[in-house]
Amino acid sequence: MSVIPEFQKRKLQSPRSNFSLYFSRMTDWQFVRDEVKSKDGSIIDLGIAGNRLLSNAKMCLASIHRRQEHLLQLAKANGQFVLEIRAQLKTPFVSGLGSGHPTETGMILDRNTGVPYIPASSIKGILRLAHAVNLLNDSTLDSKWIEKGRVNKKGDFKRDPNGDQVNINDREPSLRRYFGDTDTKAKDCLRGQLVFLDAYPEQVPALKPDIMNPHYHKYYGASTPQEKERGPVDCDDPIPVKFLTISEGTVFIFRILFSPLPPLANELVEKSCFRQTDLKDLECIFGDFSEQDQEAVRNMFETAFSLLGFGSKTAIGYGRFTMVEEGNDTEIGASSTLVTTTENVWESANLSWAPNTGSLSVEYEGKKAQSKDKNLVPEKYHTSLFKRKKVVKVKVTVQATGNLFEILKID
Structure with a gap:
């Protein structure tokens, strides 16, 4: 059953509907022991609809890339460092599993x-963590920024000289330079000088269903x-x-640019009370963007792509990338995974009818297609299928x- 008005349902099912709206509203529901729950095949149906609707988003996606490219070109013309990285997924990518959705598996x-x-x-957030990991592996890092401690049950880091875990102080100069201060109430709080743009697929991607199988749900x-x-x-x-x-x-395209702090910010800092070592830290924060900074940014991406991953379920290998190409003049439209x-x-396929879910299913050589349109x-x-419930x-x-199939016609 559907929980939205019929006129909305018709609009969402139109060929040029927005998949973001469709995904959040078009879940089928059923009663299970006096509870209303999503039907078992809802995610499969949403995936089929998504691949159909996303194929109409090519022009909009190309427009987003042109807009981001134009922004980088303006920044580059203004003398700012810009970077565009094309990275290809080595493993499936999923994000937003914990976001609100009727199936409890959002996107x-x-x-x-x-x-x-x-x-x-x-x-x-991922690149900040990647940079912290790189700093810990850097033998030149000043030990004053490394703190020993333990993580409590709430996930908070507590300083402890005998602890078996380490943390890099948020005041470490390069963290402040690239990403800004975490304590926004501090008097000397600074914004980060790296500006990140949303990363979009190079071309419209294919959606693929996956499965997780928790065994100990009662525990x-x-x-x-x-x-x-x-x-x-x-x-x-x-x-x-x-x-x-x-x-x-x-293939996803990651774009960033360097937006330096205004000169006035450095002039407002009173330096006479600082020790020489602290003045070096200030120079690191306010200094011009150099080749060393460019290398640090690329190293962040390499660590994030190979070690940390993006999105959800990264602990079991999801969201890993490999760098395809770097540069500022990457041409939009190179090869990628397309929705075809x-x-x-x-x-001689096997057709069956599931009255509890209202779904038609066709199986053929290990492949399966579904539809909810009985008029097909x-x-x-009718007698054999709907009354006698035979295959x-x-x-x-x-x-x-991709690997999703939808019934178009039955003969």
């Missing part, structure tokens, strides 16, 4: 175009001490959870988008 989509993207704030979801004491046991039933990913091979659709005919079924099959042999025309 971050551009609101205006419906295209999946990586927000600039996320890029900044992790325990609401009482007694349930927690039971512990994780192998007799618990796994609960398959489907979610959408962006296929490996997709083809029509196939399946002879010729009248000669019937049919000839089917399907639309293939």
